[in-house]
Amino acid sequence: SAGYPIGGSLNFAMNIARKAASLGVTFRYNSAVEKVLVSDGKAVGVQLSDGQIVDADYVISAADGHTTLYSMLSGRYLSPAYTKAYEQYPLFPSSLMVALGIKKNLQQFVHSSSPYFEEPIVLCDGTSHNSFGLNVYAFDPTLAPEGCTLVTAMINTWEWEAWEKLASDNRQEYEAEKKRIAGEIIKRLEPLLGPLEGLIDMVDVSTPHSVIRYTGNWKGSFEGFAPTKATLSARLPKTLDGLSRFAMIGQWTVPGGGLPTAAKDGRDIAKMICKQDGKRFSGKG
Structure with missing residues (x-):
C-alpha cells in the first residue's frame, strides 16, 4: 500500500544513512553489540563483541528485542509487559527465500503472486x-542487468530450530538442502515463466538460520510479535524501569511489526529525548 522504493531495501536504508551522515552521525559497521553498559542505573555506552567500549549519553536499541533484554542487559530490567510478551505472544514465522537471477525479460508477469502447486x-x-510468495522484480532496473530479472520465492515456516540444528550439526547436508530447495522452486516456476534451463545466472538461498545469522531476530521471526486481538491492544514500553538514558524501538516494541511503526518509533524517541533535554523538536532533517 505504501509503494516500492526503487533499489530495494538496501537503497532505502542507505538513503537514511546518507541523510544521517550529513547531520553528523557516525556509523560503525560490522560492530556487533554484546552488552549495554550501565552505571548507577544509567546506560552509559555499549561493549562490542571485540571488547571495544563505545561511550554514550543515551543508548537506543533498535536491535532484536529478546537479545537486547535477555543478553545485552542480562535480563535485569525485564518489565511484566515484556516478560508476558516473550512468554505468551505469538510471533510472525521465519522464512526460506530463494532468489534467482534469470537471463530473461519478465516484464509481462505480475510482480507479486502466490501460485498454487499440486505437488507440495x-x-x-x-x-x-503447496504455494509460495512469488515476486518478479522486472519493474526495478537496478536489481538486474538489462534483459535480466530478479525473481524471489518465499516460504514461511515456524520450524526454525530444525534449520539451526541442521546448519550446526551437518553443514554439508545443510548446503545440499538449500540446493535441493532451489531446484524444487525452479521446477515449479518453469510452467509459469517458461523454460529456465541455461538462463539462471544467480541462485541465493536464505533459510531461518540465515535470518538469525544476519539479523539476530529471535526464533528467526521476520517481523516480531504477530498481530492478534490481544497483542494489538498491548502497549510495550519504550523505556525500562530502573534504567535511565536508555530506550528500545523497532518492530519488537510494536506488536504487528513492520517498517512504518519502526520509523515512527525513531521519531517518537527523538521527540522524547528533545523534551528531556529541554530542546525544541522541529521534525525536520
Whole structure:
C-alpha cells in the first residue's frame, strides 16, 4: 500500500544513512553489540563483541528485542509487559527465500503472486507447502542487468530450530538442502515463466538460520510479535524501569511489526529525548 522504493531495501536504508551522515552521525559497521553498559542505573555506552567500549549519553536499541533484554542487559530490567510478551505472544514465522537471477525479460508477469502447486514442496523441517510468495522484480532496473530479472520465492515456516540444528550439526547436508530447495522452486516456476534451463545466472538461498545469522531476530521471526486481538491492544514500553538514558524501538516494541511503526518509533524517541533535554523538536532533517 505504501509503494516500492526503487533499489530495494538496501537503497532505502542507505538513503537514511546518507541523510544521517550529513547531520553528523557516525556509523560503525560490522560492530556487533554484546552488552549495554550501565552505571548507577544509567546506560552509559555499549561493549562490542571485540571488547571495544563505545561511550554514550543515551543508548537506543533498535536491535532484536529478546537479545537486547535477555543478553545485552542480562535480563535485569525485564518489565511484566515484556516478560508476558516473550512468554505468551505469538510471533510472525521465519522464512526460506530463494532468489534467482534469470537471463530473461519478465516484464509481462505480475510482480507479486502466490501460485498454487499440486505437488507440495517438503522442507527438511518436516513442513509441506503447496504455494509460495512469488515476486518478479522486472519493474526495478537496478536489481538486474538489462534483459535480466530478479525473481524471489518465499516460504514461511515456524520450524526454525530444525534449520539451526541442521546448519550446526551437518553443514554439508545443510548446503545440499538449500540446493535441493532451489531446484524444487525452479521446477515449479518453469510452467509459469517458461523454460529456465541455461538462463539462471544467480541462485541465493536464505533459510531461518540465515535470518538469525544476519539479523539476530529471535526464533528467526521476520517481523516480531504477530498481530492478534490481544497483542494489538498491548502497549510495550519504550523505556525500562530502573534504567535511565536508555530506550528500545523497532518492530519488537510494536506488536504487528513492520517498517512504518519502526520509523515512527525513531521519531517518537527523538521527540522524547528533545523534551528531556529541554530542546525544541522541529521534525525536520
